[in-house]
Amino acid sequence: MSITIKKTKKHIVSLKDLSPEEIIEIINRGVSHINGEVPLGSQLKGKVIGIYFTKTSTRTRTSFSTAALRLGAQIVTYGPNDLQLNTGESVSDTMNVLSRMLDGLVARTASNPEVIRTFSNQDRMAVINAMTSDEHPTQALADLTTMKHYFGELSGLEIIYLGEGNNTAVALALAIAKIPNMKISFFTPPNYGIDPLALNYAKELGEKINTVINEYSDLKYLPNHANIVYTTRWQTTGTQKLDSNWRKSFEPFTVSQELMDKYSEAIFMHDLPAHIGDEVEESVINGTKSIVFNQAENKMHSAKAVLEWCMQ
Numbered sequence: 491m492s493i494t495i496k497k498t499k500k501h502i503v504s505l506k507d508l509s510p511e512e513i514i515e516i517i518n519r520g521v522s523h524i525n526g527e528v529p530l531g532s533q534l535k536g537k538v539i540g541i542y543f544t545k546t547s548t549r550t551r552t553s554f555s556t557a558a559l560r561l562g563a564q565i566v567t568y569g570p571n572d573l574q575l576n577t578g579e580s581v582s583d584t585m586n587v588l589s590r591m592l593d594g595l596v597a598r599t600a601s602n603p604e605v606i607r608t609f610s611n612q613d614r615m616a617v618i619n620a621m622t623s624d625e626h627p628t629q630a631l632a633d634l635t636t637m638k639h640y641f642g643e644l645s646g647l648e649i650i651y652l653g654e655g656n657n658t659a660v661a662l663a664l665a666i667a668k669i670p671n672m673k674i675s676f677f678t679p680p681n682y683g684i685d686p687l688a689l690n691y692a693k694e695l696g697e698k699i700n701t702v703i704n705e706y707s708d709l710k711y712l713p714n715h716a717n718i719v720y721t722t723r724w725q726t727t728g729t730q731k732l733d734s735n736w737r738k739s740f741e742p743f744t745v746s747q748e749l750m751d752k753y754s755e756a757i758f759m760h761d762l763p764a765h766i767g768d769e770v771e772e773s774v775i776n777g778t779k780s781i782v783f784n785q786a787e788n789k790m791h792s793a794k795a796v797l798e799w800c801m802q
């Protein structure tokens with residue numbers, strides 16, 4: 491007798507893997523969660539989700555843990571030293587074992603994207619990338635959810651991003667490339683730009699739907715208008731800079747009050763954690779145009795939408 495295993499789980503490893511419709515579905519569902527329109531407690535009842543973080547996290551780990559619990563699932567947590575991966579068990583054996591016990595796995599493996607990719611080589615257990623060194627997909631999904639909730643529409647929004655072309659920048663570029671009529675201008679320090687392969691992929695995809703994605707290292711190209719000024723931490727979690735003088739190249743990219751005053755219509759966003767005096771001035775992050783703590787809370791609402799999409 492043959493036994494058929496029902497395989498219904500979907501993964502979020504890279505936003506490259508999601509269609510525009512899927513990205514928009516997750517964003518819209520996240521907005522419904524922010525608005526309190528979705529009854530909680532039963533969607534993931536009976537499911538068990540692993541939360542595996544090898545790097546520090548305040549927001550992403552808490553948002554997925556609380557989202558899972560609020561949707562009725564139970565969680566099992568693993569720190570960096572808990573799995574036998576640490577003592578040499580292979581990633582594929584780990585995937586084979588975990589996927590027979592867990593319904594989902596939210597993993598931050600930071601420096602090794604291949605680990606998450608290997609975890610997703612099955613479809614019994616949903617795998618969600620909670621940040622690797624090359625991409626932070628759930629950050630971009632949450633941030634677009636915040637933008638949609640704040641402005642009502644994503645179409646027409648113009649974003650200025652200042653700071654390192656890190657995993658958050660890549661994820662924003664990949665997500666925005668699939669939404670029509672948006673514009674994002676990345677301003678990144680010389681030698682700290684976005685991975686050119688990811689940037690070109692996003693640029694070319696965006697061009698087909700009237701979405702403009704550009705990167706500059708010279709601030710003289712700052713546009714005259716923006717709806718959102720976005721920045722990010724200078725020390726990206728899980729990465730190290732080789733040049734001991736890196737701060738010199740980053741300093742001109744601080745979001746100052748003077749810069750925010752130039753964009754009188756713009757709100758301020760930051761993926762956090764913030765380092766006041768580095769990437770942002772105190773009066774900006776604590777000012778009336780800053781929505782950074784709503785943005786952080788919305789990671790939990792977006793995580794609910796992500797878990798539902800992957801596991802229901």
Ligand SMILES: NC(=O)OP(=O)(O)O
Nearest residue numbers: 547548549550761762
């Ligand atoms: N923005 C972000 O990923 O925050 P954490 O590192 O605290 O999860």
